[in-house]
Amino acid sequence: MKKILKALLALALAISMVLSLSGCGGEKRTQLKVYNWGDYIDQSILEEFEEKYNIDVIYDEFATNEEMYAKIKAGASDYDILIPSDYTIKRMIDEDMLHKIDMNNVPNYKYIGERFKNLAFDPNNEYSVPYMWGTVGILYNKTMVKEPVDSWKVLWDDKYSKQILMLDSLRDSIGITLKMLGYSLNTKNDNELNEAKDALIKQKPLVLAYVGDEVKDKMIGGEAALAVVWSGDAVYMKRENPDLEYVIPKEGSNIWFDSIVIPKTSQHKKEAELFINFLCEPEIAYRNADYIGYSTPHTEAMKMLPEDITSDKSAYPGEGDLVNSEVFEDLADSLVKYDRIWTEVKAQ
Incomplete structure (x- = not known):
């Protein structure tokens, strides 16, 4: 009987250790790789996304659209999220370099202003979600x-x-x-x-x-x-x-219009769509626009910004x-x- 109890205790301890390790990083977390312009996101937002969804964000920066395009075209990367400008997005669509975004997974897209939809580089709103302009x-x-x-x-x-x-x-x-x-x-x-x-x-x-x-x-x-x-x-x-x-x-x-896209190098399309939806949450979009200083296409974020910003013709x-x-x-x-x-x- 004692042997059985010892065996059960040992098994319970082993299960407890496995569960503990899983909760403390023993389980490998998904890595979402983001490629963005320099100084173009509030870093605390990335940390909040990681904590909320148990996903690690690997974040790299580029200086020009041409630099980003060349790196993706060379096939030496596996980024899940890119934030290029209008003309580069058009080029990448034409060259079959981008996934279509499942907008069912991006319900917060409803907050994007109508003037920023159906733009010439993505007329059917299939490949991109506006980020800044x-x-x-x-x-x-x-x-x-x-x-x-x-x-x-x-x-x-x-x-x-x-x-x-x-x-x-x-x-x-x-x-x-x-x-x-x-x-x-x-x-x-x-x-x-x-x-x-x-x-x-x-x-x-x-x-x-x-x-x-x-x-x-x-x-x-x-x-x-x-x-x-x-x-x-x-x-x-x-x-x-x-x-x-x-x-x-x-x-x-x-x-110019910078938008979020998912390249075909992505190994985590659903997580990428989750990230896009997160960036479009009203509070997150507001904090991001307030931090960056660029003009937001997000209708609810606009309402939260101070009047001295929204009335400034620079922005x-x-x-x-x-x-x-x-x-x-x-x-x-x-x-x-x-x-x-x-x-x-x-x-x-």
Whole structure:
């Protein structure tokens, strides 16, 4: 009898240890791999998702759409979530690189504003869920620039030599140059593109640096007078330094939309859809937009944001502020022309 009791006690102890190990990490947790722009999510949200759903988030960052696309296209990654821009999403759809999202698993999609649905890059809302949107413009220091700033041409003014920061992004820097010249930022015309190249080469001696996220510290610290920036970064920098102001030039600019997609490299599609739905929860969407500073497409999050943010035209411009502005299109085979121009400009 004692032997039986000992055996039962031993079995109970073994079962208890197995259960304990499972609850303390003995059981392997799903890893959801997310690839996003730098400084483009509230990290506490990732931690909350991990705790709520018992899923580990592996989080990596990229600097440009082109960098992200090249990595995914090379097939050397197995990301579950990407957050690219409009024209890159269109390209990835055309090249069969994305899963269709089962919107039954994303009920919070109902909170996305109607103006952000049925966009040209995903007309049937099958592959993407809007994340943030905004514009590209000029951020300038009012103590260093006394004249009105209303045109891209100010970035070619000799008086600001070595006080100008340009984006280290071929689509953005070539795009604003094309707009300055009066052309479409989606042009495929060789003469127009060569004119833009010549203008960028002429401008280069005036440029302090071609930058990415480091533009924030440089402009907040007063290291430059003018910078080409994304609107959400402008909102953040204006908060940190009241001497800074943001403008969308009269020639027009880029209106961009970043959306969440699931690449076909994903091994965890349902968990990816769970993550998308989590990001679209009203409180989570609000916290994320408040932290990042970019414009949210989420109707409920908009209601929670303070009025000084929603009334700031840097973040939420009116229709009149967007005259002549365009959305980037997928350039397909013509992208090599832009690549060549940017390589030549940077090599000067």
